[in-house]
Amino acid sequence: MTAAKIIMNEIKGYHRFLKFMMFLVALGALASAVRFVFGLGGTTNLNDTYPWGLWISFDVVTAVPLAAGAFTLGAIVHCFHIKKLEPLVRPAIVTGFLGYSLVGIGLLLDLGQPQRGWHTLVYWNVHSPMFEVSMCVMAYTTVLFLEFLSPVCERLGYHLPLRVLRWLEMPLVIAAAAISTLHQSSLGTFFLIAVDKLHALWYNPLLPLQFWLSAIFTGLSIIIIEATMVHRYMDQPNESELLEILTKILPWVLGVYLVVKGLSLAFLTHGPIFDRPGLLALFALEIGAGVIAPVVIFMKRKNREDDRMQLRGACLVIFGLVLNRFNVSMFGMIQPDQKIYFPSVIESLVTIGIIAAHVLFFVLIAKYFPIFEHHPETVDYTIPDGFRRTDGHEGHGKVSEA
Amino acid sequence: MSSVTTDCSKSKSFLIDTTKCTGCRGCQVACKQWNQLKGEKTEFFSGEGYQNPPSMSEYTFTRVKFKDYQKHGQNEFAFYKEMCMHCNDPACASVCPVGAFKKTAEGPVVYNADRCIGCRFCMVACPFGIPKYQWSKAFPLVKKCTGCYSRVKSGLEPACATACPTAITYGTRGELLKEAEKRIANRPDRYYKTIYGKEEAGGTSVLYLTHQPLDELGFKPVTSRSLPSYTWQALRFVPGIFLTVGGGLSLVSWFNHRKERVKREEEQRKASAETHNGTE
Ligand code: SF4
Ligand code: SF4
Ligand code: SF4
Numbered sequence: 001m002t003a004a005k006i007i008m009n010e011i012k013g014y015h016r017f018l019k020f021m022m023f024l025v026a027l028g029a030l031a032s033a034v035r036f037v038f039g040l041g042g043t044t045n046l047n048d049t050y051p052w053g054l055w056i057s058f059d060v061v062t063a064v065p066l067a068a069g070a071f072t073l074g075a076i077v078h079c080f081h082i083k084k085l086e087p088l089v090r091p092a093i094v095t096g097f098l099g100y101s102l103v104g105i106g107l108l109l110d111l112g113q114p115q116r117g118w119h120t121l122v123y124w125n126v127h128s129p130m131f132e133v134s135m136c137v138m139a140y141t142t143v144l145f146l147e148f149l150s151p152v153c154e155r156l157g158y159h160l161p162l163r164v165l166r167w168l169e170m171p172l173v174i175a176a177a178a179i180s181t182l183h184q185s186s187l188g189t190f191f192l193i194a195v196d197k198l199h200a201l202w203y204n205p206l207l208p209l210q211f212w213l214s215a216i217f218t219g220l221s222i223i224i225i226e227a228t229m230v231h232r233y234m235d236q237p238n239e240s241e242l243l244e245i246l247t248k249i250l251p252w253v254l255g256v257y258l259v260v261k262g263l264s265l266a267f268l269t270h271g272p273i274f275d276r277p278g279l280l281a282l283f284a285l286e287i288g289a290g291v292i293a294p295v296v297i298f299m300k301r302k303n304r305e306d307d308r309m310q311l312r313g314a315c316l317v318i319f320g321l322v323l324n325r326f327n328v329s330m331f332g333m334i335q336p337d338q339k340i341y342f343p344s345v346i347e348s349l350v351t352i353g354i355i356a357a358h359v360l361f362f363v364l365i366a367k368y369f370p371i372f373e374h375h376p377e378t379v380d381y382t383i384p385d386g387f388r389r390t391d392g393h394e395g396h397g398k399v400s401e402a
Numbered sequence: 403m404s405s406v407t408t409d410c411s412k413s414k415s416f417l418i419d420t421t422k423c424t425g426c427r428g429c430q431v432a433c434k435q436w437n438q439l440k441g442e443k444t445e446f447f448s449g450e451g452y453q454n455p456p457s458m459s460e461y462t463f464t465r466v467k468f469k470d471y472q473k474h475g476q477n478e479f480a481f482y483k484e485m486c487m488h489c490n491d492p493a494c495a496s497v498c499p500v501g502a503f504k505k506t507a508e509g510p511v512v513y514n515a516d517r518c519i520g521c522r523f524c525m526v527a528c529p530f531g532i533p534k535y536q537w538s539k540a541f542p543l544v545k546k547c548t549g550c551y552s553r554v555k556s557g558l559e560p561a562c563a564t565a566c567p568t569a570i571t572y573g574t575r576g577e578l579l580k581e582a583e584k585r586i587a588n589r590p591d592r593y594y595k596t597i598y599g600k601e602e603a604g605g606t607s608v609l610y611l612t613h614q615p616l617d618e619l620g621f622k623p624v625t626s627r628s629l630p631s632y633t634w635q636a637l638r639f640v641p642g643i644f645l646t647v648g649g650g651l652s653l654v655s656w657f658n659h660r661k662e663r664v665k666r667e668e669e670q671r672k673a674s675a676e677t678h679n680g681t682e
Contacts, residue, residue, distance in 0.1 A: 041537025051522035052522060110521070114520075125498060130521060132640060173651075173655075178643075178648040186637070196625060
């Protein structure tokens with residue numbers, strides 16, 4: 001059989017769901033091709049009133065905090081030494097790596113001159129939050145890639161790189177947390193320039209701090225959702241006991257966020273808060289459903305231990321986060337007399353394709369690389385065997401032939 | 403481009419006295435000609451007033467807005483020329499990740515099309531909604547009034563200022579501010595007391611004198627602080643935060659690892675002591 005045939009046969013064996021995801025990804029790829037042929041103006045509903053639309057609001061501003069699980073968990077497990085959570089780290093790193101790679105793709109599609117993306121590396125403007133975010137995103141994607149190399153090397157049985165990676169683990173975790181702090185918060189700094197545009201419900205000088213705090217609780221919630229899904233649909237063990245630790249941390253972060261938000265709303269806003277009923281409702285929904293409700297849920301011990309309630313609480317947090325990012329980057333920027341923007345079919349297809357790509361690649365990576373069987377204590381890195389491949393060595397390269 | 407607004411009193415500015423504007427739109431035509439911009443298909447009554455085109459665009463860098471109002475029971479017109487304000491500390495320049503915008507010493511804020519990556523942050527940031535995008539193109543760039551930088555550099559006045567028969571004065575910002583204040587003082591009944599552009603966005607190189615209150619004419623109320631200072635007050639912490647988080651986490655993990663190691667050694671000692679006791 002030729003390689004192509006082997007691959008085709010392999011794909012034929014996939015579940016219906018995966019095939020559907022592949023279809024969505026293909027559709028998204030097609031839509032992005034259409035964008036380049038016919039231009040941004042013709043294929044999107046963007047215009048001079050709405051220079052930024054769905055692609056910035058979701059693919060960048062929302063997707064970055066959604067991929068925050070890796071750095072949050074990395075810091076908790078390695079710096080604060082809650083080693084019990086170790087089994088959750090690798091899936092989180094894979095999600096983070098995929099998430100950031102797709103943020104990069106989304107951003108390139110949105111740029112008018114994507115072929116000049118490298119200009120950010122050459123023409124520095126340290127006064128631009130976007131310069132800062134793009135540098136951080138590039139650096140962090142590299143860090144995630146290095147962290148992601150561990151399971152790849154284990155799968156292939158490469159020893160020396162593995163030992164280097166193990167040695168790099170702590171520096172990488174710390175770099176990840178520091179870089180993430182910077183760009184998660186700087187995404188909030190983006191909107192500090194929109195002084196007279198963003199509504200006072202969201203505009204205040206502490207926006208960067210709020211973005212950072214919300215990235216942390218979003219990261220934790222995404223891990224809960226991911227672990228629950230993987231348990232339900234990918235035959236992995238139930239980790240709800242570990243997730244309970246996360247649900248204990250969550251209300252604290254949410255609480256601090258709520259306090260910061262309340263204080264900044266009370267003391268740091270300029271301009272009227274109650275003048276736009278529609279925006280007020282969105283704000284109330286974001287805080288009520290996305291912050292207060294999960295705090296109430298996770299305060300009860302019974303809920304923290306119940307995996308169904310864990311999932312529900314985490315989903316509420318994610319809902320609130322997505323709404324918050326759209327409020328800040330889109331709804332809150334609409335001036336009273338403006339026409340309402342709605343994403344075009346092409347824009348929607350691309351974003352759906354990006355989400356589908358995330359799910360698809362996660363499942364495929366989980367299928368072929370050992371991301372759930374991470375037991376570092378069983379792996380022996382002491383044998384100096386150069387760069388050669390060592391097949392059949394005990395204790396590593398264990399693959400789930402799922 | 404920094405948080406400190408540089409002294410712009412020596413740089414060139416526009417003083418646009420809307421009370422003297424006749425609405426001839428000579429500036430609009432001159433701008434199109436000088437910049438070789440395509441004409442736009444327009445229709446009457448397409449915007450909020452009688453102005454055409456309905457808004458500025460990639461083809462229109464300046465346009466005269468029409469506003470009708472009542473004075474002593476009579477219908478009157480007010481006109482005002484809309485263009486890039488050439489801010490002293492421009493928001494567009496501060497947010498651009500590749501520094502494509504620059505405030506020149508001469509006054510105009512100029513755009514370097516070869517650098518631009520097309521992210522449109524400048525459009526989001528500009529408080530006056532000036533930068534426009536080439537939506538018709540597959541690989542679009544940004545378009546806006548150039549302040550006729552090439553003309554100014556070679557000692558000429560901008561095309562629109564040259565064409566204007568009555569309302570536009572071109573000169574250094576310091577002199578123009580003095581002139582504007584003099585006009586207000588001499589004819590208090592003719593002028594509204596505020597010079598638009600003196601304080602707006604930290605000061606701009608386009609100054610307006612009007613008869614009516616500014617908001618009635620459709621001037622956007624804009625903060626008097628320079629916009630880049632709003633982002634800079636957060637961004638300036640970046641190196642500090644990086645070091646604090648990095649250093650803090652390193653310390654925390656060193657501490658926790660040490661605690662673990664001490665505990666492990668303790669246990670080992672105990673265990674070996676026990677086996678030792680056992681063999682005796
Ligand atoms: S008016 Fe807008 S485009 Fe012109 S210099 Fe100021 S910020 Fe830049
Ligand atoms: S669109 Fe171009 S000029 Fe505007 S901020 Fe982006 S890179 Fe700079
Ligand atoms: S300064 Fe030049 S580019 Fe700007 S509006 Fe006047 S003529 Fe047009």
